[in-house]
Amino acid sequence: MRKHVMLALSPVLALAACGENAGWNPNYSAMHNGSDYAQYWQQREAALHGRGGVPQTIPVQLPAQAPQVVQPGRKVVPATVAVVPANAQPVTAGGPYPGSTPVLVRYARQERQNPGTSAYTRTGGSVVSAASQCSRYSSADHAQRAFIAAGGPILDPRGMDPDGDGYVCGWDPRPLR
Structure with a gap:
């Protein structure tokens, strides 16, 4: 043992x-x-162990410069950060769309059906409940972004798209196409 x-x-x-x-x-x-x-x-x-005072700081040593991969014969160019003015309008590949966001522009180009044309199956939901949900947003753009963020158009958890066209609160994608 x-x-x-x-x-x-x-x-x-x-x-x-x-x-x-x-x-x-x-x-x-x-x-x-x-x-x-x-x-x-x-x-x-x-x-x-009770033989001295408690240290007040913990020293941390960080590398002075992050390592970089340098290929022979190539000059290392430091990265730059673009500064965008606060009043700048969003710009996409097709040009600027005042008041829109790249998410809405991308969505408008992805969805080919026109407003009122049913493209998604909906069960339940009514025009009255959709209008109630839409009243919570300051604009149709804000409502459409919230709809996309919540899983739309595949999902419609808030009942904002009763006709199943993929557009809510009167938002029209045609100007952004």
């Missing part, structure tokens, strides 16, 4: 002899190299 217990415990004892977390975590392997984190760790351990 004693022999079996020793055999079962020998891997655990072998791992314990390797040292605490040595090798897999750079923070732990650097505990004795004099880095800022090593000093913090030693202060923290002393505070936990």
Whole structure:
């Protein structure tokens, strides 16, 4: 019995002899190299054992520059961020559509049926409940975006499209095509 217990415990004892977390975590392997984190760790351990004050900050060292893949003979160009003025109108491949969004333009081009032409099967829902839902939105564009976001035209969880044409609250896709 004693022999079996020793055999079962020998891997655990072998791992314990390797040292605490040595090798897999750079923070732990650097505990004795004099880095800022090593000093913090030693202060923290002393505070936990009642032999010193609690350190107030945890040092974190981040890379000064992110690594980049550079192909031989190619110049590295830093990335730029485009600044869009707050009053800019959305622009799509077909041109600007004042008051519209790319989501609505894409949807108008995707759906080929005209308003009033049933393209989706609807069960339940009424014109009265649809009108009630539409009154909650400031414009037909806002209602159509909410309809698309809720799963429309395949789904109509709010009953906004009782005729099944894929358009709600009088929204007309034809000007955006």
